[in-house]
Amino acid sequence: MDGITRVFATGWRGPTVRALNGITLRIEEGEVVGLVGANGSGKSTLLKIILGVLAPTEGECRVFGVPSGRREARESVGFLPESPDFSPQLTGFELVCFHAQLGGMAGAGIRGRVDEVISGVGLTEARNRRVGTYSKGMRQRLGLAQALVTDPRLVILDEPASGLDFVAAEETARTIRALKARGRTVVFASHRPEQVEELCDRVLVLDQGRLVLEAAVAELVCARAPTALLVDPLPAETLGDLRAWLRVRGVEFLGVERSRRGLAQAIWSRWDGRGGEGVERP
Amino acid sequence: MKRPPFSPRRAGLIAGYTFREAVRQRLLVTLCLVAAVTVGGTLFLRELNFGSSELKFITDLGLGALTFFGAILAIIAPAQLFFSDLEHQTMLTVLAKPVSRTEFIVGKFGGVLLLLAVYCGAMTALVAGLLAGYQTGAIAARMDGPGLGSTVFLSGVAVCGLVTWLKLGMVAALTLGVASYARSGGFAMMAGVVALLACELQYLARDFYGQMTTPWARAGVWMLGLALPDFEAFNVSGRVAAGESLSPGQLGGLATYALAYMAVFAGLAVYGFRHREL
Numbered sequence: 064m065d066g067i068t069r070v071f072a073t074g075w076r077g078p079t080v081r082a083l084n085g086i087t088l089r090i091e092e093g094e095v096v097g098l099v100g101a102n103g104s105g106k107s108t109l110l111k112i113i114l115g116v117l118a119p120t121e122g123e124c125r126v127f128g129v130p131s132g133r134r135e136a137r138e139s140v141g142f143l144p145e146s147p148d149f150s151p152q153l154t155g156f157e158l159v160c161f162h163a164q165l166g167g168m169a170g171a172g173i174r175g176r177v178d179e180v181i182s183g184v185g186l187t188e189a190r191n192r193r194v195g196t197y198s199k200g201m202r203q204r205l206g207l208a209q210a211l212v213t214d215p216r217l218v219i220l221d222e223p224a225s226g227l228d229f230v231a232a233e234e235t236a237r238t239i240r241a242l243k244a245r246g247r248t249v250v251f252a253s254h255r256p257e258q259v260e261e262l263c264d265r266v267l268v269l270d271q272g273r274l275v276l277e278a279a280v281a282e283l284v285c286a287r288a289p290t291a292l293l294v295d296p297l298p299a300e301t302l303g304d305l306r307a308w309l310r311v312r313g314v315e316f317l318g319v320e321r322s323r324r325g326l327a328q329a330i331w332s333r334w335d336g337r338g339g340e341g342v343e344r345p
Numbered sequence: 346m347k348r349p350p351f352s353p354r355r356a357g358l359i360a361g362y363t364f365r366e367a368v369r370q371r372l373l374v375t376l377c378l379v380a381a382v383t384v385g386g387t388l389f390l391r392e393l394n395f396g397s398s399e400l401k402f403i404t405d406l407g408l409g410a411l412t413f414f415g416a417i418l419a420i421i422a423p424a425q426l427f428f429s430d431l432e433h434q435t436m437l438t439v440l441a442k443p444v445s446r447t448e449f450i451v452g453k454f455g456g457v458l459l460l461l462a463v464y465c466g467a468m469t470a471l472v473a474g475l476l477a478g479y480q481t482g483a484i485a486a487r488m489d490g491p492g493l494g495s496t497v498f499l500s501g502v503a504v505c506g507l508v509t510w511l512k513l514g515m516v517a518a519l520t521l522g523v524a525s526y527a528r529s530g531g532f533a534m535m536a537g538v539v540a541l542l543a544c545e546l547q548y549l550a551r552d553f554y555g556q557m558t559t560p561w562a563r564a565g566v567w568m569l570g571l572a573l574p575d576f577e578a579f580n581v582s583g584r585v586a587a588g589e590s591l592s593p594g595q596l597g598g599l600a601t602y603a604l605a606y607m608a609v610f611a612g613l614a615v616y617g618f619r620h621r622e623l
Contacts, residue, residue, distance in 0.1 A: 071622065116440045116623055134350075134443040142441035148433035152369035153362075161362050165355060165442040193369075209438055219441075 064088050066122035069108050069272075082108040083119070084272040090250060090265075092127070092216070095243050097259030097280070098252040100269035106252040107145070109269065110219050113250065114142055126217060138167060141210035145222040145252075147202060149209075151195025155186055158194060159208050166213035177212060184208045185234060200231030207238055218242055220251035224258060236262055260284060289317055351451075355444050359452025364459045367422055376421070377464055380414035384471050388479065401587065403479060404502070407472035408582035411465065412509050418464060419516040420537035423457045427521065428530035437623060450525065450615045454607075457517045462510055469506025473499045501590035505581050508591070511603035512579040516541055518610035519573075525617035540573060547575035574606045 069083040083105045090096050098106050111117035112124050115132030126136040149158055159177045168176065181190050184204040189197065197205065203223070210218060223239070224232040239262050242249050253259050259266050260280055268276035297319070306316050367373055387406040430436040439449060477499060520537035527533040550570045557563040578599060581591060591599075 111437070111623070114437070114441045116437060137441065137443040140441060142438060144434040144437045147435055147438065149435050150366045150429070152366050157365070161358065162438065162442065164358050165439060165444055167443065206438070213442075 064090075064113070064122070064124045067109070067112060067119045067124055068121040069105075069112065069117065070120045082272050083112070086122070086272075086274050088267065088274060088277060090248060092248050093243075093246045094265060095239065095249040095263045096251075097263035097266045098250065098269065099254075099256060099259055099266055100252075103271075104269040105272040106269055107221055108272075110142075110221055110250070110252060113217075113219060114140060138213070139216040141213060141215035141218045143203075143206045143210040143218075143220045143223055145225050146199075147206040149194045149202060149205060151193060154191050154193055155181060155197070155201075155205050155208075156190040158205065159212050162209040163212040168213060180208045180212045183211070184238065200227050200234075203227055203231060204234065207235065211238075211242075215247070217248045217250070220249065222253060223251055224253070224255065232258075291320075351445065351447055356448040356452040356455060359439070359444070359449060360455030360459060363426055363453050363456025364463075367426060367456065367460045368463075370425075372425075373418065373422060373460070376414055376418055377467075380410055380464075380468060381471060383410040383414070384468055385475070388475060400476065400480065403476060404472070404585060405582060407468075407475060408502070408505055408509070408585065411468040411472065411506070412512070412580075412582070415461065415464060415468070415509060415513045416516055416541055419457070419461060419513040420520050420534050420541065422460055423453065423517050423521040424524050424530045424533040424537065426457065427453060427524045428533070431623075440623070446619050447615050450521070450611065450618050454518060454521055454611050454614070457521070458514055461513045461517060465506045465510040465513065469503060469509075472506075473502045476502060498585075498588060498590060501585040501588070504591050504596060505585045507596070508579050508581050508599055511600060512576055515544070515574050515576075515603055515606045515610070518607040518614070519544075522610040522614040522617065525614040525621065544573050544576045547573065548577045551575070574602070579603075 065087050067083050067086040068081065071080045071082055073080055086105075086109065098109065100106050108117065112119050113126065113131055115124075115126075115130075115137055118132065124131040127139055129136040153161075156177060159181060160173065163173055163177055178187075178190070181187055184207050186201060186204055186208065189201060194202065194205065203226075207220075207223070210220070220239075223235045227235065236258070239249055239251070243262075251262075263280050266276070266278060266280050266283065267274060302319065309316050384407045387403045387410070390402075390406065430439070436449070440446065516537065519540050520533055523536040523540070524530070524533035527536070547570060550566060554563060554566045554570060557566060584590070
């Protein structure tokens with residue numbers, strides 16, 4: 064992406080709005096990149112330009128070496144919009160099948176692939192139900208299924224966890240991790256920095272259409288941060304010995320902080336979201 | 346940005362998707378059912394024939410209901426199907442695939458045309474069935490004479506169904522053309538209604554044109570008349586009810602005229618949609 068600027072006109076002879084301003088960046092194949100920014104910072108506009116549904120006013124965007132918008136570029140891309148609301152009259156299977164056919168798939172193998180991807184997002188039992196009966200989380204997963212059905216090399220997700228409960232958000236995170244494990248490139252916009260930290264190799268921060276920060280997540284999180292040493296258990300006498308030992312070696316001891324797991328992690332460590340019998344009480 | 350070449354296969358897929366979506370929409374299905382009930386109800390209303398023959402009354406009312414409810418369908422369906430995709434962002438999932446905007450609009454229009462074809466086919470069959478049943482029953486009961494009226498040829502009813510489909514296709518193309526520029530489905534529907542009325546009243550514009558004396562005024566009215574199709578020639582139900590039919594030449598002329606306007610309106614829709622910010 065080289066020098067991308069996008070200007071929108073607001074109404075007839077109205078003032079123009081510069082949604083993107085001279086964005087230059089390169090995303091490597093196999094990377095998971097998070098796009099962070101406030102509302103109106105230009106995230107969705109940037110994603111639409113990568114998709115090729117919006118032309119930049121200035122600059123050039125290429126997807127795997129091909130100008131975005133060309134058929135070859137679009138064949139390599141899958142897209143999940145923010146909070147998609149698919150036609151309630153169609154079944155999940157029909158919808159994913161339609162997108163598979165639009166993506167160029169044909170022949171006998173199409174049903175198998177559609178079933179596979181529907182199963183991958185956990186909608187097998189609901190595949191023949193009309194989308195109108197789906198919950199918001201199920202619609203989001205269906206959106207993910209249509210984006211992945213052609214097995215694209217680049218997956219673009221606009222706020223994939225927007226409005227989802229933590230079970231559905233964790234399912235989405237699992238899907239993104241699986242895509243990364245298979246070497247797919249993922250670009251997703253998010254309002255949640257903790258999600259970007261958990262899933263992404265690199266983060267891009269947009270502010271008023273400008274790219275204000277571009278860094279590897281690991282570098283950004285660890286830079287100038289104290290190192291934590293996790294131990295379990297830590298009796299009082301051991302702590303005294305440890306402080307003395309560290310002091311001798313010139314390491315500054317900053318304090319003791321009890322490590323806590325987040326509630327979502329704690330629930331997920333006990334229950335994987337796939338059901339079970341009985342009530343578990345610690 | 347270079348556009349992918351037009352693919353009839355992808356446009357066909359979108360047409361099939363649009364058709365399937367439309368036939369499962371409660372509003373559109375209800376509209377078709379009301380139309381069917383109204384057409385069926387003509388048998389029970391034939392006593393109110395206001396002096397015309399019963400067959401003519403049944404034919405007039407049945408074909409009138411076909412046109413009236415069809416016009417509502419031809420306005421609502423394209424506007425609603427276009428804007429539901431736009432507002433729910435699902436249009437982006439389609440356009441993110443290797444699908445051009447031209448294929449999208451042609452597909453949408455194809456789906457609506459298919460919907461109107463099924464509607465017109467079903468309603469025409471219903472009217473023809475009613476007429477056939479009534480004529481057979483009346484003849485068997487020796488009810489011929491001035492009360493029954495002249496026999497209505499079923500082929501004429503079928504031609505009327507085809508001509509109505511062509512007319513509704515123009516209405517749908519016009520509404521889709523407006524929708525591709527409009528900001529809301531409500532506006533597109535209102536514009537569709539106004540355009541439909543203007544097309545139905547074209548004969549007044551032509552009369553007015555005949556009375557013009559200044560060349561610039563004549564040119565202005567002529568241009569206005571050319572911008573919208575004249576639906577007077579498509580209102581053939583009266584002729585069919587009188588037992589007449591259209592010659593193949595007349596039918597071919599109407600089809601060419603309608604297809605030309607459909608192509609122009611669909612072309613405008615494609616142009617508007619290509620330049621629309623999504």
